[in-house]
Amino acid sequence: MTTATEPTQAVCCSPLQGAPLSAEDAQTLARTVKALADPTRLRLVSLVAAHGGEACVCDLTEPVGLSQPTVSHHLKVLVDAGLMTRDKRGVWAYYALVPGALADLARVLSTP
Amino acid sequence: MTTATEPTQAVCCSPLQGAPLSAEDAQTLARTVKALADPTRLRLVSLVAAHGGEACVCDLTEPVGLSQPTVSHHLKVLVDAGLMTRDKRGVWAYYALVPGALADLARVLSTP
DNA sequence: CCGAGGCATCGACGGATGTCAATGTCCGGG
């Protein structure tokens, strides 16, 4: 297996508070959090959400003010983390948020 | 001013979904998320929470299996991000979670 | 007063990461 592109399943169940996180669970959770630990990627998530839940690269390059390869790279990170999906229709690639992903992460972080 | 230790106020209000994040808001939010984007720091948060909400460095070094300077470094990152507090009592430094910090972050990420 | 121990800081080093220009790939229109 390569180290590259494994569409990680979004976070499912890690108490965080309540019981100490195992090293493996911590690594898994950190990979998801890392995907959001960048201002550009946070803006991309926000832009896609505010764009009707779906946007192509060409819709995002100008708002974030970065080159197209860089935007594609960030979107790939988000897809690999299980936070977004990619749907290529014709010439365009449409990116959309995975419905429950952010909510799941939020729930894991703030376990009641 | 140095670039070092400014106890950042925890995230307060950033829609994320709903309206596009400004570059500044993204930067601010990313700084908080970054503080959690590391397996060791996630474990430290978890360990402190499971240790009665408070723990000294000597309680944490052995569970995470890292050197004392490294653990102190990670705890400093969490304090600077506004996620933890440091209370030095006698020889020991007790670290505790900031009550609403994680919940605030979770709410910002998954704006209903 | 002095030594021991808990913790923070410093300096250094290797690996990860964000960015871009250049290039490759695929689809649709003329």
Add this chain to the structure above:
DNA sequence: CCCGGACATTGACATCCGTCGATGCCTCGG
């Protein structure tokens, strides 16, 4: 059929980040 445009991939580069050993500071006990 071929050209243009949208996007992904590659390679290179600078920077950031996690980690450690060494060292300094500060507090308590003797």
